[in-house]
Amino acid sequence: MERTALKHKAGFWEVTKSLLSGLRLTWKHFTNAGKRRNPVPVMDKNYFNQPEGLVTLTYPYEAIPVPDNGRYRLHNEIDDCIVCDLCAKICPVNCITIESVKATEEIGMTSDGTKKRLYAPVFDIDMAKCCYCGLCTTVCPTDCLTMTPVYDFAEVDIKNMIYHFTDLSPEEAAEKKQLLQKQQEEMAAAKAAALAARKQQG
Amino acid sequence: MLAFVLTLVLLLGIVIVLAYAERKVAAFMQDRLGPTEAGPYGSLQSVLDVVKLLQKEDIIPAAADKKLFKLAPILIFAAVFAGFAVIPFAPELVPAGIGIGVFYLLAIISLDVVGLLMAGWGSNNKYAMLGAMRSVAQIVSYEIPAGLAILSVVMVCQSLDFQEISYQQGILLNRFSGLEFEQNWLFGIEALGIDTTKIGGITTWNIFRAPILLVAFVIYFIASLAESNRAPFDIPEAESELVAGFHVEYSGFRFAVLFLAEYSMMVLVSLVAVILFLGSWNTPLPNLTALKLANWTTGTIGGVSGILWGGFWLLSKTFVLLFLQLQIRWTYPRLRVDQLMHLCWKVLTPIALAVVLLAGIWRLLMI
Ligand code: SF4
Numbered sequence: 230m231e232r233t234a235l236k237h238k239a240g241f242w243e244v245t246k247s248l249l250s251g252l253r254l255t256w257k258h259f260t261n262a263g264k265r266r267n268p269v270p271v272m273d274k275n276y277f278n279q280p281e282g283l284v285t286l287t288y289p290y291e292a293i294p295v296p297d298n299g300r301y302r303l304h305n306e307i308d309d310c311i312v313c314d315l316c317a318k319i320c321p322v323n324c325i326t327i328e329s330v331k332a333t334e335e336i337g338m339t340s341d342g343t344k345k346r347l348y349a350p351v352f353d354i355d356m357a358k359c360c361y362c363g364l365c366t367t368v369c370p371t372d373c374l375t376m377t378p379v380y381d382f383a384e385v386d387i388k389n390m391i392y393h394f395t396d397l398s399p400e401e402a403a404e405k406k407q408l409l410q411k412q413q414e415e416m417a418a419a420k421a422a423a424l425a426a427r428k429q430q431g
Numbered sequence: 432m433l434a435f436v437l438t439l440v441l442l443l444g445i446v447i448v449l450a451y452a453e454r455k456v457a458a459f460m461q462d463r464l465g466p467t468e469a470g471p472y473g474s475l476q477s478v479l480d481v482v483k484l485l486q487k488e489d490i491i492p493a494a495a496d497k498k499l500f501k502l503a504p505i506l507i508f509a510a511v512f513a514g515f516a517v518i519p520f521a522p523e524l525v526p527a528g529i530g531i532g533v534f535y536l537l538a539i540i541s542l543d544v545v546g547l548l549m550a551g552w553g554s555n556n557k558y559a560m561l562g563a564m565r566s567v568a569q570i571v572s573y574e575i576p577a578g579l580a581i582l583s584v585v586m587v588c589q590s591l592d593f594q595e596i597s598y599q600q601g602i603l604l605n606r607f608s609g610l611e612f613e614q615n616w617l618f619g620i621e622a623l624g625i626d627t628t629k630i631g632g633i634t635t636w637n638i639f640r641a642p643i644l645l646v647a648f649v650i651y652f653i654a655s656l657a658e659s660n661r662a663p664f665d666i667p668e669a670e671s672e673l674v675a676g677f678h679v680e681y682s683g684f685r686f687a688v689l690f691l692a693e694y695s696m697m698v699l700v701s702l703v704a705v706i707l708f709l710g711s712w713n714t715p716l717p718n719l720t721a722l723k724l725a726n727w728t729t730g731t732i733g734g735v736s737g738i739l740w741g742g743f744w745l746l747s748k749t750f751v752l753l754f755l756q757l758q759i760r761w762t763y764p765r766l767r768v769d770q771l772m773h774l775c776w777k778v779l780t781p782i783a784l785a786v787v788l789l790a791g792i793w794r795l796l797m798i
């Protein structure tokens with residue numbers, strides 16, 4: 230149907246017709262109020278094909294599913310993390326803090342078969358600073374740092390926006406540090422002893 | 432006193448329903464859901480809104496004219512509420528059945544304007560003052576076409592009594608003392624020779640009894656929108672653009688009263704439209720051949736069934752008009768000030784004058 234704008238001095242019937250068509254429009258929407266738009270994800274081919282029905286999404290009760298490759302809250306599967314520090318280096322806003330402690334013995338393997346040699350007593354991501362660029366997830370060699378579909382994680386206290394992913398308790402961390410120190414001291418002592426022995430020989 | 436309390440309770444009930452309906456209707460027309468949280472489908476929303484308003488602090492600006500400021504909301508509401516005194520709710524059921532009800536109503540409603548000015552002036556705020564001036568200018572102007580439209584009804588019905596006008600528009604015509612020998616003719620034209628006194632229903636409504644009143648009805652309806660400051664004539668308030676018009680400084684209980692007065696005004700003008708044009712508490716179903724629909728849906732005069740049927744028809748017709756008011760609000764854009772005055776003085780008033788003349792001539796055909 231072609232639509233033409235009403236002239237300023239349109240006739241009485243024209244104006245009445247246009248007034249009525251306005252009422253008809255709102256009435257149509259009113260009678261369609263029984264229908265609701267389905268909360269289908271944007272990938273669905275019907276996403277843009279729902280001309281009728283109420284558009285309100287009663288959010289906490291229902292939500293539109295997010296795309297798989299969307300960029301939302303980060304998650305680190307610490308068991309698979311080799312603490313290589315790549316993610317912390319690439320992060321443009323420096324919101325990842327990693328401290329590493331060398332292990333005295335081999336800790337184990339990640340699920341993709343890489344050997345783990347470092348403990349991470351601190352692995353914090355400050356979600357309040359994160360700009361969700363996703364760079365850290367691309368550089369991660371073991372794919373343990375990933376984006377989850379969670380986007381509703383507002384907090385009252387901003388300190389709670391810092392997520393701690395480490396699996397070591399502070400005591401364990403201290404213990405590992407001591408172990409490392411001890412090993413290093415032992416190694417240094419052994420080295421010194423070996424050096425002394427060589428000197429004596431020589 | 433009982434009538435006072437009952438009317439107040441009834442009015443509060445209607446206003447609460449109306450405030451809820453307004454939000455739901457608006458939402459549905461804009462493809463939204465509207466209130467959903469308070470009670471089932473958000474039905475307690477307007478009750479909660481009132482409770483919220485009552486809890487709020489009653490702020491009186493330091494620079495305000497305190498006496499005027501405090502008195503204005505009460506005066507505005509009293510003026511509107513006093514109008515309900517002469518509204519007949521069913522046959523033989525009217526809070527105050529005075530013979531000059533129409534005149535009284537028009538007079539008492541005009542007091543509203545004084546209250547508006549008091550509120551605007553008393554607030555000592557330029558926006559409130561401007562809002563009040565606009566409101567008053569609009570209401571005073573639109574009272575003219577509205578008054579003329581009502582005048583044409585009065586001429587056709589030859590009465591200023593709302594109850595008598597109501598009786599005239601149905602099968603109970605001859606039950607009103609003084610009208611025992613009156614007759615209704617189809618379209619009010621006796622020459623056609625079709626007696627509709629016993630048919631009743633929609634054929635005896637004023638807009639059918641004298642079809643010229645259909646035009647009067649449209650004029651009255653438009654003017655009544657302007658009088659209750661409803662869109663598309665809501666420049667004084669213009670929620671989406673201005674702060675709030677004359678009640679910008681009000682809060683808490685006094686704001687609630689102003690709000691109540693506004694919705695009561697909507698209800699009142701719709702009730703008056705129904706009574707004057709759309710058959711009042713009479714049933715719309717006519718008696719045709721053996722189907723005595725009108726008799727069945729009228730009940731016995733003065734009995735419980737009569738009151739129930741009367742109230743039912745009156746209120747359902749009123750709600751249809753109220754719905755139309757809501758729909759118009761959510762359909763049409765607002766008129767500019769000059770367009771508003773143009774419509775009133777150059778369009779509605781001349782047509783209303785012509786309608787008054789034609790109604791007089793029509794009355795000659797009816798006897
Ligand atoms: S998504 Fe970007 S900003 Fe956020 S932690 Fe990873 S690299 Fe840093």
Ligand code: SF4
Pocket residue numbers: 305309310311312313314315316317327365368369370371372373374
């Ligand atoms: S890039 Fe991956 S494996 Fe390396 S420290 Fe970050 S999360 Fe751990």
